[in-house]
Amino acid sequence: MMNIADDAINIINGKTRLTVSGDLTIARDKAGLANALALYKALGAIVDSLQNNASLPEKLADEPPKPTGSADNPFI
Structure with a gap:
């Protein structure tokens, strides 16, 4: 797992996929440049x-596999 800008962006390395999540604002300043370089x-x-x-x-292949069939909606 890698974090950029104090957890603004999280990169999680799984066995078959990598997940990038978060929200990062890159300001036009040195801190913004550092964040942009880390992401780059x-x-x-x-x-x-x-x-x-x-x-x-x-x-x-899709992970988990796409569901087959249907089920009743328990909320209606």
Whole structure:
């Protein structure tokens, strides 16, 4: 897990997927530049890792699998 700007952006590395979540405002100041560079570095590392994976599949299966069938809505 990686955090940018005191948890404004969280990057969680799972087994088959990476999740990026949060809300980051990048100001036109040195602190904003530091936040932008941290995000740029993290995303660059993600792209490099994906590009250098020779066994990268075309698309992963949905996780969890899409539901089949239907169920009654217990709230109505």
